[in-house]
Amino acid sequence: MMIIMHPGAPKEQIKNVITEIEKQKLSAHLIEGVEQTIIGAVGDGHYVAKEIFEALPGVMSVQRISQPYKLASRQFHEHDSVFPLDGFTVGGEEIAVIAGPCSVESRVQLLEVAQAVREAGANALRGGVFKPRTSPYVFQGLGEEGLEYLAEARELTGMPVVVEVMAVSQVELMSKYVDVFQIGARNMQNYNLLRAVGETRTPILLKRGLSATIEELLMASEYILSGGNTQVMLCERGIRTFETATRNTTDINAIPVLKELTHLPVILDPSHSTGHSAYVTAVAKAAVAAGADGIIVEVHQDPAHALSDGKQSLTPESFASMVKQVQAVAEAVGRRLAPVKYGQV
Amino acid sequence: MMIIMKANATPQEVEAVIAKIKSAGLNVHLSQGVEATIIGAIGETHNIPTDLFEGMDGVETVQRITQPYKLASRQFHPEDSVISLDGFSVGGNEIAIIAGPCSVESRSQIIETAMAVKEAGASALRGGVFKPRTSPYSFQGLGEEGLELLTEAREKTGLPIVVEIMSQVQLDVMVKYVDVLQVGARNMQNFNLLRAIGESRTAVLLKRGLSATIEELLMSAEYILAGGNQRVMLCERGIRTFETATRNTTDINAVPVLKNLTHLPVILDPSHATGHADYVAAIARAAIAAGADGLIVEVHPDPAKAVSDGKQSLKPEKFAQMVKQVGQIAQIMGRRLASSQGEYSPLKQGWA
Numbered sequence: 259m260m261i262i263m264h265p266g267a268p269k270e271q272i273k274n275v276i277t278e279i280e281k282q283k284l285s286a287h288l289i290e291g292v293e294q295t296i297i298g299a300v301g302d303g304h305y306v307a308k309e310i311f312e313a314l315p316g317v318m319s320v321q322r323i324s325q326p327y328k329l330a331s332r333q334f335h336e337h338d339s340v341f342p343l344d345g346f347t348v349g350g351e352e353i354a355v356i357a358g359p360c361s362v363e364s365r366v367q368l369l370e371v372a373q374a375v376r377e378a379g380a381n382a383l384r385g386g387v388f389k390p391r392t393s394p395y396v397f398q399g400l401g402e403e404g405l406e407y408l409a410e411a412r413e414l415t416g417m418p419v420v421v422e423v424m425a426v427s428q429v430e431l432m433s434k435y436v437d438v439f440q441i442g443a444r445n446m447q448n449y450n451l452l453r454a455v456g457e458t459r460t461p462i463l464l465k466r467g468l469s470a471t472i473e474e475l476l477m478a479s480e481y482i483l484s485g486g487n488t489q490v491m492l493c494e495r496g497i498r499t500f501e502t503a504t505r506n507t508t509d510i511n512a513i514p515v516l517k518e519l520t521h522l523p524v525i526l527d528p529s530h531s532t533g534h535s536a537y538v539t540a541v542a543k544a545a546v547a548a549g550a551d552g553i554i555v556e557v558h559q560d561p562a563h564a565l566s567d568g569k570q571s572l573t574p575e576s577f578a579s580m581v582k583q584v585q586a587v588a589e590a591v592g593r594r595l596a597p598v599k600y601g602q603v
Numbered sequence: 604m605m606i607i608m609k610a611n612a613t614p615q616e617v618e619a620v621i622a623k624i625k626s627a628g629l630n631v632h633l634s635q636g637v638e639a640t641i642i643g644a645i646g647e648t649h650n651i652p653t654d655l656f657e658g659m660d661g662v663e664t665v666q667r668i669t670q671p672y673k674l675a676s677r678q679f680h681p682e683d684s685v686i687s688l689d690g691f692s693v694g695g696n697e698i699a700i701i702a703g704p705c706s707v708e709s710r711s712q713i714i715e716t717a718m719a720v721k722e723a724g725a726s727a728l729r730g731g732v733f734k735p736r737t738s739p740y741s742f743q744g745l746g747e748e749g750l751e752l753l754t755e756a757r758e759k760t761g762l763p764i765v766v767e768i769m770s771q772v773q774l775d776v777m778v779k780y781v782d783v784l785q786v787g788a789r790n791m792q793n794f795n796l797l798r799a800i801g802e803s804r805t806a807v808l809l810k811r812g813l814s815a816t817i818e819e820l821l822m823s824a825e826y827i828l829a830g831g832n833q834r835v836m837l838c839e840r841g842i843r844t845f846e847t848a849t850r851n852t853t854d855i856n857a858v859p860v861l862k863n864l865t866h867l868p869v870i871l872d873p874s875h876a877t878g879h880a881d882y883v884a885a886i887a888r889a890a891i892a893a894g895a896d897g898l899i900v901e902v903h904p905d906p907a908k909a910v911s912d913g914k915q916s917l918k919p920e921k922f923a924q925m926v927k928q929v930g931q932i933a934q935i936m937g938r939r940l941a942s943s944q945g946e947y948s949p950l951k952q953g954w955a
Contacts, residue, residue: 472848499844499852503817503860507844510855511877514885515848532856540859540893547892547932548885586935587892591928 259284259299260321261311267295271316278314282306294318304328325519327476329483330490335521341489343461344418344437346381346596348491349523353588353595354552356420356463356525357577358384360567361397362404367559372411374574375557379581381596382438383408383417384554388424389566390444397565405435412437416601420463420554426454433460443467443495443530446478456485463525463554465493468506472515479522491523492516493554494545496531505533505570508541513548524549529556529570538572539580546587552596553584604629604644605666606656612640616661623659627651639663649673670864672821674828675835680866686806686834689763689782691726691941693836694868698933699897699941701765701783701808701870702922703729705912706742707749712904716919717756720902723923724930726941727783728753728762729899733769734911735789742910750780757782765808765899771799778805788812788840788875791823801830808870808899810838813851817860824867836868837861838899839890841876850878850915853886858893869894874901874915883917884925891932897941898929 261275272295276286279299284306287298299306304327308320328334340350348354357380362368372383387404389397400407408419418437423429424445432439438461445451446467455462462482466475479490494513496506508531516524526545528538542553558564558571572580585595606620617633617640624631624644629651632643644651649672653665673679685695693699702725707713717728732749734742745752753764763782768774769790777784783806790796791812800807807827811820824835839858841851853876861869871890873883887898903909903916917925930940 469845471846496856497844497846497852499842499854500814501816501842501854501856504856507842507852508855509844509846510853510886510889511841511846511849511882513889514877514882517885518881532859536863537856537859540862541855544855544858544889544893548889587932590931590935591888 259303259306259308259311260323261297261299262318262321263295263297263316264318265293267316271314272297275311275314275317278311282310325476326473327480330476330479330520330522332519332521337521339488339521339523341461341523343382345416345599348525349551351593352597353546353550353584353593354382354525355380355581355584355595356382356384356552356554357557359386359558359564360556360571361386361389361565362400362407363565365407365410368407368411369414371557371559371574372415372417374559375577376415376417376598378574378578379585379595379598380577381417381598382420383411383415384420384440384556385411386422386566388422388428390422390424390442391566402431405432409435412601414601416599423451423455426450429454429458433458436460438463438491441465446470446475449481452478452481453485456482456487459487459489461489461491462487463491463493465495465527466497466512468498470497472512472519476516476520479520491525491552492520493525493527494531494550495527496533504531504537506531508532508544510544510548513545513550517549523551525552525554526550527554529554529567529572533570535561535570535572535576538570539576539583542580542584543587546584546593547591549591555580604648604651604653604656605668606642606644607663607666608640608642608661609663610638612661616659617642620656620659620662623656627655670821671818672825675821675824675865675867677864677866682866684833684866684868686836686868688727688806690761693870693941694896696938697726697941698891698929698938699727699870700725700926700929701727701729701897701899702902703765704731704903704909705901705916706731706734706910707745707752708910710752710755713749713752713756714759715904716902717760717762719904719919720922721760721762723919724926724940724942725762725922727765728756728760729765729785729901730756731767731911733767733773735767735769735787736911747776750776754780768796768800771796774799774803778803782806783808783836786810786823791815791820794826797823797826798830801827801832804832804834806834806836807832808836808838810840810872811842811857813843815842817857817864821861821865824865836870836897837865838870838872839876839895840872841878849882851876853877853889855889855893858890858895862894868896870897870899871895872899874899874912874917878915880906880915880917880921883915884921884928887925887929888932891929891936891938894936900925
């Protein structure tokens with residue numbers, strides 16, 4: 259950490275900062291310039307808040323040099339984290355394809371779409387039962403009933419299920435049913451929820467917040483990792499910008515940036531990041547070409563009548579065509595799609 | 604165009620809007636709802652500004668239904684525009700790779716880089732001689748001397764040259780030397796410059812402004828097309844967002860969106876879109892996978908000593924590696940690199 263003093267800051271203020279640095283078990287390194295003094299705080303300072311120094315008299319600004327996260331960083335854990343998910347692995351050579359409807363709407367709808375996506379090459383099934391909808395007046399999800407349908411779909415197809423958890427109070431119930439907890443974009447900084455899922459040993463798919471920086475996403479993952487849950491996947495799902503042609507702007511840069519900064523697997527959600535089914539395939543291919551470890555895609559058998567996200571949902575046929583194209587890209591970058599699992603059918 | 608009237612608009616105000624629509628040569632479609640009246644203006648509306656109605660009494664909002672651009676739109680020109688450029692074409696089956704230094708710095712630097720990028724598989728050479736630098740105190744480019752050096756590089760390598768034009772006053776001298784005029788992000792809405800270039804018949808690479816929407820980019824293209832210059836390529840080069848980990852945010856969505864809305868070729872600039880040499884190859888691959896027609900990439904023989912953009916410039920060896928990877932992606936997209944002479948041998952190791 260570099261603490262930059264105001265020009266002409268008196269010696270006592272500088273001494274005061276040095277005392278504080280030493281109190282934090284860091285060592286001070288003084289650089290006296292012509293106009294200003296800079297004090298380096300050297301040591302493992304990821305747990306030291308920069309606010310401690312910002313408030314001291316005579317301090318102009320504090321700059322962090324090392325990353326504020328540790329468990330998520332590649333420095334701490336050099337090799338890619340690879341973890342198994344019922345029949346396949348995420349973060350290694352295999353590319354995961356998670357697909358399914360935005361919301362579980364009915365038993366028939368879910369079982370039908372689950373079989374269709376499995377047929378087309380999906381490795382895991384997504385489906386929301388607690389929905390964080392912008393409007394409180396629209397469909398909010400089926401709740402536990404939906405979890406029962408997901409369990410049935412899981413048995414039928416063999417695919418693990420990825421389901422969004424919205425509140426701490428849902429964690430206990432959901433861990434009985436789901437293979438992966440999804441933390442949605444709107445909950446990326448719901449720290450109580452992050453701590454609660456960090457206490458479980460269920461894998462997590464952590465989505466980037468709508469206006470969250472890459473560093474903030476990594477800090478959110480640090481909350482989960484520090485609870486002892488090491489199976490965290492990060493998900494780029496588009497960020498809020500001035501562009502209105504698409505629902506969000508896919509920050510494709512986030513993929514190589516995350517792969518450099520962290521060992522955690524990186525997934526891309528082209529459905530939310532574009533908001534239009536016509537653009538999903540192109541962005542899914544781009545994701546894998548850029549080095550993503552998987553994709554999560556919304557698929558509905560009748561998008562026009564979907565209860566949510568119909569505009570960005572692929573039909574099973576267009577999803578099947580997308581999978582073929584993504585597979586070709588995966589091979590071109592020396593990887594392959596994760597194997598398809600079979601259940602009762 | 605839909606003109607939505609205020610809930611309390613009087614019949615006289617509605618009548619006035621109807622009269623104005625008719626005087627603009629459009630047809631009227633009136634729909635009276637329970638709370639509000641909506642008046643549709645039907646016909647050729649791309650050349651009618653929405654402000655014509657926005658200022659009228661009783662009008663709540665005006666919404667455009669059709670696109671405000673015409674010549675750039677796919678409706679007007681359903682087939683992809685294919686622009687031929689000295690030995691290859693852009694917008695068809697071939698993927699163009701434009702590469703070279705940010706700035707032309709010296710004779711040896713530009714000749715050396717030109718040979719290296721040609722060797723690695725570039726199909727055109729870039730190099731700035733008039734530089735729009737953020738600081739007026741930084742290197743501003745070699746000017747006409749740089750154009751002479753680029754011409755020499757062009758003769759030696761056969762690569763057509765892509766050079767940024769910053770001002771109308773440079774047009775006469777530039778068209779004598781360059782194959783493609785680049786309009787930089789900061790000049791995307793320099794409408795006088797766009798009009799002047801529209802009068803020329805030199806191909807244009809139009810970069811998206813730092814905070815320009817896709818529609819604004821297409822409107823800028825329309826300025827050039829309206830002057831009769833059909834040879835326009837669009838370039839996504841990253842937009843300004845809250846993210847600070849990279850210089851800009853690559854709007855990869857822009858690639859399929861533009862391919863859907865317009866017939867013009869779409870190029871991506873992974874150097875500016877990321878600002879870090881480490882991320883260029885990944886974004887270059889992503890661009891081609893998303894359907895881009897080409898790339899423009901900064902390459903410098905010694906990035907650490909470059910007078911501009913060193914951080915985002917690739918060394919020739921790294922560029923050669925990027926070209927190979929992009930070639931693999933092009934192949935699975937059913938396309939090929941403009942510079943390619945034959946088949947690629949599959950490269951499966953050491954990616955990511």
